[in-house]
Amino acid sequence: MLQRTSYVDTIYVDSMSRSSMFEIGDVNSLRPRMLAIAVQEEGIAEKGEVPVEFADFPVFSKQTSPLPSAPLVRKTSIHHHPKICVGNISVLGIAASSTLQIGNLNLLDAEARIKHIRILNEEQNSPPNNTM
Template sequence: MLTRISSVDHVESKEVAFSSTFQIGDSSIINAFSRALAVQREAEIFFGDEGNFPSYPVFKKPLPLPIIDEPMNMVRHNLSPIIKVNNISLNAVAFSSVLHIGNSKHISLEVRIKHIRQLLPERH
């Protein structure tokens, strides 16, 4: 793992939600997973089968991960062992995202959202 030190004087976040991570310090593995149904309706009509995640293909399909097999050479010259930040200010960390201050070895993030709009039939 990397050996640099992260230093932040002040962090302000109004909200951390929905399978998100606010990590201070080094980590070996961060896994975040979130799934959501977003239903927008013109009228309050409920069919009774809402919220059944397995019935939507978007939640079943495997995610294609690219295979990285190309050779890579890297030379790093860190003049200072400290990464210094004065201030971090943000509104929200949400939906399987990460605010991480420190070093990480492996990070895997996933969010799947099914948006549904239910509109009333047009009247002519």
């Protein structure tokens, strides 16, 4: 792994949530994971217990396919300066297994699986449409 030092004057991150990472310094590997079920019901303002489980949805148990191997690329780099200098970094948000990394990183293996369910009043109150 190429070793260079990073210098950043200012970093501003507005928000971070749900298995996100803000890493300063060198890291060999990061493996952030996030599983989430989001249920949004129209007209309901209060949070209540939702009777759903990860096992109810195949997206959470499905095996992931490995990524194809990266093609071999021959590369020669000449670094005229032994450091990377950045003035300011501004980030609105880091979420759902995403990573902001300042420094060296050898391996990043991130995964987010989210099932978002929206229950709309119009769909609940209308009879099924059987004309096709």
